[in-house]
Amino acid sequence: MNSSKNILNQQKQDKDKKKSPSAAVPEKKTGGGGGFLAGRDIKPIILSVLCVVVVLVLCIGVAIQQFKPRVVVTVGDKKITMDDMMFPIYEVEKAYLPYNEIYESYYGTSVWDAAYQGSSSSASGVSNSVGLKQEVIDNEVQYQILYEKAVKEKYSLSEDDKKDAEEKAEEALKGLSWGQKLQLNISKGKLVDRFEKRALADKYKEDRQEELNKDVDEDTAIKDISKKEYRQYDVQYYYASLKKSDEKGNSVDLPAADKKKLQKKFKDMAKDAKGGKDFKKLLPDKDDQIILDDDTNFTEQGGFPYLSEANLKKVKKMKNGTVSEAFLDDATGYYVLLKMVNNNSDEAYKTACDNAIKTAQDEAFKTWYEKEQEAYKIEINSDIWSDVTIGTVTTDIVTLEDLQEMMEEDSSGAKGSSEE
Structure with a gap:
């Protein structure tokens, strides 16, 4: 009987030993005693880190894409970016913005929606916003082509030309804050380069126009103008x-x-x-x-x-x-x-004749320029340029109030100079 009890007790002890780890075998520990990952499953942590890395890579990629110069138009090998276009757009919007309130008051429409009266290649009957937009890009393309031709033919600027470009740059920057200059992507150096480039292109254009004018038949240009009607x-x-x-x-x-x-x-x-x-x-x-x-x-x-x-x-x-x-x-x-x-008085008649001759001269230059333009591959990036609406690009950067303050400062400065 006692032996039977002993056998049963021995079997129970053996069974309990199988259920619990042996005291002689130490428990395996992960990553040291009290570390951050002690006792944790590291797979979710690794996945979280990978997700953060992926998000960062995507954000950096988007940021790089955003800061990458956005090409608006390519003229031959020259890429003209949206940053390059900011100043000429600002020039146009600065010229028209002061008239916006007058247009809205008298005509019930903004100056940007008013009928375009300029001479861009836009179709007739368009708004100022559309016509001026075409005018801006046409001018930039023409300046680039004429500038390249001027450089090729060894044109150069005089010291007076360079001084004039610097003065124009200083005048354009007057009254603008650091933040406004940054948003318009302009600085004195950039504007001096721009005005020097324009001056060289204009010098080349003047010479070409002078040569073309020699072939304009002025008598033909004015033959339909009546002295009687223009008395x-x-x-x-x-x-x-x-x-x-x-x-x-x-x-x-x-x-x-x-x-x-x-x-x-x-x-x-x-x-x-x-x-x-x-x-x-x-x-x-x-x-x-x-x-x-x-x-x-x-x-x-x-x-x-x-x-x-x-x-x-x-x-x-x-x-x-x-x-x-x-x-x-x-x-x-x-x-x-x-x-x-x-x-x-013959003043009106003379003016009409001068205008007719000028129109014929302009037409001669247009014909010459269009032929020269054929030698250049010109591509407009509509993905960028179609999003541009003249009247909205820089008017929030330099507001009407800003322009009025600039004008007041200019007039007070001019008054102070005259009094001195």
Whole structure:
């Protein structure tokens, strides 16, 4: 019995030994006693580190791509980037931005949405934003081509040319903060290089234009311009509108009593003028209704909007130095008193001829340039350039308020210099 108990106890002890580790065998430890990874599964940690590395690589790649110069247009071997385009875009937006409020106030549209009146290669009927955008890139391409041709033909700048480029660079930077210069990608060195490049291209263009002008037939250019139609009449005149604005800003007719007072004033002025009084001093006091324009003109074909056709015929027959009757013509919406200064000026005719010749010369250069342009491979990167909208690129960098402050500083500086 006792032996049976002993056997059972011995079997139980042997079974317990199999369940628990032997005291003689030390427990294996990982990574030292109390380390960060002690007792941890390192696979999730390794995966987390790998994920962080992958994200960093992707971020760095995107950053490199963002900071990589974005090529807008390639002209031959020259790559012109968006950074290069920032200043010419700024020049255009700076010139037009001050007029934006006026356009919105008077025309109900922004200056950028107004009809483009320039001469870029854009289709007619486009907005300023579209036309000026084309103008900017056309000019940059042309400057590059003319600059390369100038360098090839050994053109160089004089010291005065270089000094002028430096002065233009300094003027362009005036009033801009460090941050604005950085965003516009400009510095004095970069702008001096740009203005010197423009000067060299312009010098080459002037020489080519001079040569091309020799082949322009000026007689042909002006043959359709009529001396009779462009006969110019130089006049001085007083006028008053027969309309006024009511409390709501609407245009309404003057009351009959006000018209009667105006009629008397014009008749009295006509009487004084014919009596020998200085025409420019016919109004003794400042008048809110009657306005004097002492230097204007109109042509035979252009007419004069303040006078009816019948009264205009009378004016055209006037001799130099004479004063008209008081024209009280309600149909035109104005009362007018006029003095003839010169009834047969050729100024308008000469201007029309000059413009016609200039147009023919410009056309000659355009034909020459388009032929020269064929030798260059020109590629516009639409992925970049199509995202550009003139009127939005630099107007948040240099705002209207910034431009107004610059103008005030310039005028106060000029005033201070004149006083010295």
